[in-house]
Amino acid sequence: MPSSARSAKPARPTLRDRLAADSLFKTSVDLPKIVELDLATIDPDPDQPRRHFDEQAIAELAGSIDVHGLLQPILVRRSETPGRWVIVAGERRWRATRFLERPTIAAIVSNGDPLEIALVENLQREQLGPFEEAAAVERLMQDKGWTQDEVGRAVGKRQNTVSALLSLSRLPERIREEYAATPGIGRSLLVELAQVQEEAEQLRLWDLAKSGLATVRQVRLARRSEGTQKPPLPAAKADRLSDTGRRLLADLDRVAPGKLDPSTRVTLQMLWERLGRMLAAQHEESAASTSRR
Structure with a gap:
């Protein structure tokens, strides 16, 4: 037998084939259904909370997916453009799968509020930076007219935590x-x-x-x-600053660089x-x- 035949790997079954083999399991009608979508038909959400993607971390995630497979489908919604989809949650997994040059990816189609779902999913995974999280919380409050307490209940955070996040908008650029x-x-x-x-x-x-x-x-x-x-020092105590300063200078002379x-x-x-x-x-x-x- 030629060596090339011995070294050839068996064709990897598609996700659809693997799911078809699980027909013995009985599931409820409202359980989310996993579909297999072409990567080329999926677009990132321009409004998603996460703004920074570490390319090295994406490459490491791709390595894990290559070895262990995709352990959790991404979440998508239908695009306004027919035949296309928009990522609700899981853009890192989508980027990693694209890095591997795979043609398809497992996905769950969502009908809920995209911003709320994306924010909650990212918060649960602790994948958002504080400024990304603050911007997403603020937008959620604006879009829905929610109070800090209401948005806190939606994303599983206390009101004072939401208030602290929103205070970050006061920091310089x-x-x-x-x-x-x-x-x-x-x-x-x-x-x-x-x-x-x-x-x-x-x-x-x-x-x-x-x-x-x-x-x-x-x-x-x-x-x-x-x-x-603070009240001004009495004159006698203020005069002692000179003595304190001289002692400090003497101590500093003895400190090794x-x-x-x-x-x-x-x-x-x-x-x-x-x-x-x-x-x-x-x-x-x-x-x-x-x-x-």
């Missing part, structure tokens, strides 16, 4: 753009940043967080101290910025006083 490329920063830190009133302060704390110099707790402390007015722990680095960074603002204010006051003479 630069933070939104840089977040996807900044690993290690969770949504809890973003929520704390959103509570900071001044945009310049939000960006300052964001830059510290990107460098690993600000935690959720430190951002929270900075936010709570923002704008608080690169040996500061992260907490100390954050404290010194905040001290440096606070001193800069204080000295700038002192300079402005002195200049104004001189001009009044």
Whole structure:
């Protein structure tokens, strides 16, 4: 027997063939039906909540599908264009199957609200970033006229969680753009940043967080101290700042370069910025006083 014949793999049965073999199972009439659709007839939903797709993750998913098969069908709805379909949920699986150059994919046809279903499916799989999730929740509220409590019940989140998500719209555009490329920063830190009133302060704390110099707790402390007015120090205590500063300078001279722990680095960074603002204010006051003479 030729070696080519021995090495030839048996033809892989189509999904339709495999489903036909399961006719022994009795199912209820309202159970969702799986269909096999041509990939070429399926389009992504331009309004789907997920905006960022990691190409490496898609390739890894394709490898898993190649080995284990597609374990869950995608969800589609009929397009306004006859003969075409629009993805409701499962665009990553669709992209991975297309990566494998397979002609068809298993799908379930949905008749429900596409945005609500897509949002819930993504939330259950924890596949949305915080800004994607916030935008989807906001759109769902606008489209349906829902309150925060109503949308929370629909997607399985508490009202205060929905409120925290919606607060992310107050963050500057630069933070939104840089977040996807900044690993290690969770949504809890973003929520704390959103509570900071001044945009310049939000960006300052964001830059510290990107460098690993600000935690959720430190951002929270900075936010709570923002704008608080403290009574001035008595003259005797204010004079002691000079002695404290000299002792600090002496201690810093004894610190080996690169040996500061992260907490100390954050404290010194905040001290440096606070001193800069204080000295700038002192300079402005002195200049104004001189001009009044």
